[in-house]
Amino acid sequence: MRATVIYAPKDIRIQEVPDPQITEPGDAIVRVTHACICGSDLWAYQGVAGREPGQRIGHEFLGVVEAVGPGVATLRPGQTVVAPFVWSDGTCEFCREGLQTSCPVGGFWGQVGSDGGQGEAVRVPVADGTLVALPDGLDDATLVKVLALADVMSTGHHAARAAGARPGATVAVVGDGAVGLCGVLAARRLGAERIIALGRHASRTAIARRFGATDVIAERGDEAIAAVQELTGGTGAHAVIEAVGTEESMRTAIGAARDGGFVGYVGVPHGGPAGVEIGQMFDRNVGLRGGVAPARAYIPELLADVLAGTLDASPVFDMSVGLAGVPQGYAAMNDRSALKVLIRP
Amino acid sequence: MRATVIYAPKDIRIQEVPDPQITEPGDAIVRVTHACICGSDLWAYQGVAGREPGQRIGHEFLGVVEAVGPGVATLRPGQTVVAPFVWSDGTCEFCREGLQTSCPVGGFWGQVGSDGGQGEAVRVPVADGTLVALPDGLDDATLVKVLALADVMSTGHHAARAAGARPGATVAVVGDGAVGLCGVLAARRLGAERIIALGRHASRTAIARRFGATDVIAERGDEAIAAVQELTGGTGAHAVIEAVGTEESMRTAIGAARDGGFVGYVGVPHGGPAGVEIGQMFDRNVGLRGGVAPARAYIPELLADVLAGTLDASPVFDMSVGLAGVPQGYAAMNDRSALKVLIRP
Structure with missing residues (x-):
């Protein structure tokens, strides 16, 4: 064959x-x-x-x-x-x-x-x-x-579950690849009230909107964190999906999470632990869970x-x-x- | 005054x-x-x-x-x-x-x-x-x-909850300080079936036993992970309490966790993220949550x-x-x- x-x-x-x-x-x-x-x-x-x-x-x-x-x-x-x-x-x-x-x-x-x-x-x-x-x-x-x-859809679902997407929650999605987009769809399916997609490629953010994103922000890194906070009254998202796997994406995801919230990560981690801001996670009780779906x-x-x-x-x-x-x-x-x-x- | x-x-x-x-x-x-x-x-x-x-x-x-x-x-x-x-x-x-x-x-x-x-x-x-x-x-x-x-007791309780201590679970506790010992007590209170305390100071492990530890192991690092796995049929503990805050203790805690389990950490992280074995967490779906109680x-x-x-x-x-x-x-x-x-x- x-x-x-x-x-x-x-x-x-x-x-x-x-x-x-x-x-x-x-x-x-x-x-x-x-x-x-x-x-x-x-x-x-x-x-x-x-x-x-x-x-x-x-x-x-x-x-x-x-x-x-x-x-x-x-x-x-x-x-x-x-x-x-x-x-x-x-x-x-x-x-x-x-x-x-x-x-x-x-x-x-x-x-x-x-x-x-x-x-x-x-x-x-x-x-x-x-x-x-x-x-x-x-x-x-x-x-x-x-x-x-x-x-891809099962992995998006795993991320959304791990992040704690649920009715009434605000979910932020780091990563506009196919997994991130499926994370948007999964978050909507799990009842999330507001879904903030991070992305800057028009063709992808259009799919994000179609899949249920209520907000799209083009910023990255610290500016993305600030944008999520601004959209959430300064507190961040209850649930954050990390669907990239780099040091920067992990750092962005943790920073965008609300105190007491979770980052659900499914991006294969290629940045090592450097982006896992453990001191910040500790001070703000931000949890991290996920992995291979x-x-x-x-x-x-x-x-x-x-x-x-x-x-x-x-x-x-x-x-x-x-x-x-x-x-x-x-x-x-x-x-x-x-x-x-x-x-x- | x-x-x-x-x-x-x-x-x-x-x-x-x-x-x-x-x-x-x-x-x-x-x-x-x-x-x-x-x-x-x-x-x-x-x-x-x-x-x-x-x-x-x-x-x-x-x-x-x-x-x-x-x-x-x-x-x-x-x-x-x-x-x-x-x-x-x-x-x-x-x-x-x-x-x-x-x-x-x-x-x-x-x-x-x-x-x-x-x-x-x-x-x-x-x-x-x-x-x-x-x-x-x-x-x-x-x-x-x-x-x-x-x-100390509230922090032990926070760690036990974050780790997912529950009826029937096996809980491992990294750290034989007062917080770790209170983690043992909290795990028992939450119904854990088996509680493995890591410690080598006799006066402390005696308290661990009194607080509900069913097993005490003196090993550290990779040997401690191996000892927890041996006690758990090769799979590790459903819930692991990390009550130290060093790079080594975090690495031990993650290694001792069962696939799909949680590390509940309350040791103020002084090791930075280096001990957060994110690749291993990803492959085995081990979650990390906790922080200031x-x-x-x-x-x-x-x-x-x-x-x-x-x-x-x-x-x-x-x-x-x-x-x-x-x-x-x-x-x-x-x-x-x-x-x-x-x-x-």
């Missing part, structure tokens, strides 16, 4: 790789119909996150079950399924608690030795625990909405809303490519001419 | 200072009958936290109302009262939400221009909001138990238990002095020959 392979920073290739095979009884093979490129894939593309030359890439996909191992109980060939960005067995104590990202047998698509989501097919370990089966007959537009649950825990709840027509994160996809177009997709996201790239292998 | 004054590191003096006067309508004057020395006072004593030469010190006290300003509605001379370590107006939105430490008119006893708790009397601003009146006729032993609510919010609830005879943190006081003995009290806490020093001015 053909799949996306990363060799070095900015060296993304589409090439022939071995067809996936059932190797464990709990495996399934999924033929990928929809995949996409994540902002976090750019860390590898830019060389900030290391990869082995020849490693697969891509961790968001949806497709049709092609084969299942003898130990798979709940899935059958022909079913359409969506995969969260981490596989998990569904039976361990962490999975039962809804923190499938800490499953001891779990792993990330594209890690060494596994298939990536940006290819024609994927071997899915512990398929019963990992995959979520979809109703038959969904149209393409709906499938694109469901694809967003594999990571247990998408598997959230997909059933969010899927229900997608199928009911009340949740649609698909506007974050503003470019669509076939598998051959994936390298151009990376380049477009890297130069910010694309927000998020949909792939139809 | 006489009061404790700090001039420089290790230069603590008892001297004559002006008697406190009512200067604002909401003031009260409290004649101090019981005070104490806090572990955080040692940061000033050691010169780690700066103080102006001649600044007062001490922020935990209990005493009798001597006079009230014309704007005081709820207090009258002769009442015995306990003060939380921060004054607050009781009417602003933060006070109403139970985060009195963020009251815009609030302040700390001993800050420049204010009286400290380690003296014969204190001018109490916004007395209606700040002071908690006690029933008449409490005996001395009970008053000592109540004094602990001014800071809103003792004023907790005193009524904890006081009820003290008066009911079910809460007694007074074993943390292992040395008692008059005002003249305060410098010796600092020296004893600084060389760890005393855990916490009670003062009867």
